Amino acid sequence: MARKNVFEVSPDVNEVEPVRVQPQLGRPLLGLERPIRPASPVGAISQSLENINSRAHRADEIEKKLAEGLVIVELDTALIDGSFVVDRLGIDSEDQSSLVDQIREHGQQVPILVRPQPDSEGRFQVAYGHRRLAAAKELGRTVRAVVRDLTDEQLVVSQGQENNSRTDLSFIERSFFGARLEDRGFSREIIMASLGVDKAALSRMIALIKRLPPELIEAIGAAPSLGRLRWAELADMLEEKGKRAKALKVVQQPDFLSQKSDDRFQAVYTELKTRNLTNPTEAKSWAPEDKTVCVVAKTRPKGVSLDITKAEARPFADWITGNLDSLYEAFRKSKQEN
Template identity: 55%
Template sequence: MARKNLIGISMDDNPTAEASAPMTAARPIAGFVSPVARSAVPVGGITKTLGNITQKFERAQDLERQLAEGQTVVDIDPALVDGSFVSDRLGVDAAELAQLVEQIRDHGQQVPILVRPNPGAMGRFQVAYGHRRLAAVKELGIKVRAVVRELSDDQLVVSQGQENNARTNLSYIERALFAVRLEDRSFSRDTIMAALGVDKAALSKMISVVRQIPIELIEAIGAAPEIGRRRWMELADLLPKGKVSELLAILSQAQATALSSDGRFQAVVDALTRKPQQTKNARQARSWAAADKSVSVTSKAAGKGYTLALKSTDAATFGEFITEQLDDLYTAFRNSGTKATGD
């Protein structure tokens, strides 16, 4: 009687079949074939060649796994990467960018950016999110680590908005401006709400604020990270009281450009709420009265005008007297050397 195989394994089974089984579970990559076991151990250059093939195969397996997860990270020349077709920022803070450059210089780019093949330029890419990281690696002169995915326009802006909501803490006005730019490109309200993570009512307020405040004024103020929805809505309500050109002139002055973005916002509010100042001459209104109280005179300057008001019993006769003396009075005024300023 033949002895039973106590461990249940036939000696005729292919010893490599089980080992190669996991490979068949993943989609094979063209150009990479699993190395075949040999009975004899190769030596010299053949050993080196087979070693390289094995390493390539292992890398291919890892690449295939990442592809299946949609998280393949590749190194791309930053010069080939274009920005998103819709901006979500009012500039990059120089101090924050310098800090990010130092972090990447010391520790490398830990978080990849997300890009898609640029639909308008073959061989180039377009950023969904990671604009600051892209700017930082450009400064360092190194390649950018990126995940490349095929994305529709809707998918790109949703990814862009959701990543920014999670990471970069965009200010209220930047988010509102992003919403308006998307609407101007005919994106649906549902897509915009998904990108910003807001409901219909909040989105309507965002769009309303930006529609009431000219874009050039928003850009002159900047991101204003400490200014929230309520204060931007208050500014929108105040704005009809002021002229945008005058506000832009205020913000262009050296004193205003030295302020933070929040400070520039406050400067605009102050300019809109400040009470009109009296002119210098208006503050110099004078009054005179005769010793016998028979006439009193009040004089007041206003711009290029000057008024005399006469009151009391002799007001009419004294006024006529002054009128008859105007020629002589003006001649005396000119001869006195007093310069007419027109004020």
């Protein structure tokens, strides 16, 4: 699948051609305005003193590489923070182990995208590439990265589009990510651009998230094999009396998190479905002395149904239907009297 790349960052190091640029007399990447002085005896002494400060030294090294025209730089993983909005609901250990092995054998083929950390000079923040960053940390290597000055809006759009182009995130992860962005005040237009969905689809995604307890979503995780219909069915069951508490009790079991994410979803779903079959409804019945009619009122999560049987069922039902106005008025008067 072709990668969406709104910031024109090359997705593959093999496609990156060095662009020679003139050295910059400053450190715009890290926001350090102090100019770099030309080489001289005094300048050499100043440089030696600067090397005492490890942060300034690292900045010099990064800027040197950028001045030489390299688009991709090597960064210490200890200097990189995660995005301010997490898009993943956990990382599958087997998938991550496979990525680590791949990078160990072939190197990091695709750079990550970072921006200078707005709140901490000398640090960076990931737009996308969290798994590659984690793999580099595990291997004790530097990570190859493209550095761009990004606004918050540009970061989340880049983060979302990168994952969309890789079909990396599951339905619930994308929906949860969208809801988190809205909670942080991002406009629907920015969220739609990030997720690559239209207004109607985004509304459905966020509406579904609001029906699900966040702690339940985070406990179940990505559930990569499951789409909107299964999550919507789970949300419907959670609206039944007592089901939300039962679902949260399931995820608190000691062995729950040891299961695969899809299996965790199924464990919650099966528990709620099983209980629903054993106690489907609360029913009350009524019949006159001659037993010519029988009415059973069944209470369900979203309403009450009347089941009328026996010989007089049809005419009695017709009579009720024809007298609903007077019956409802009598009902309202009884409430006022009570």
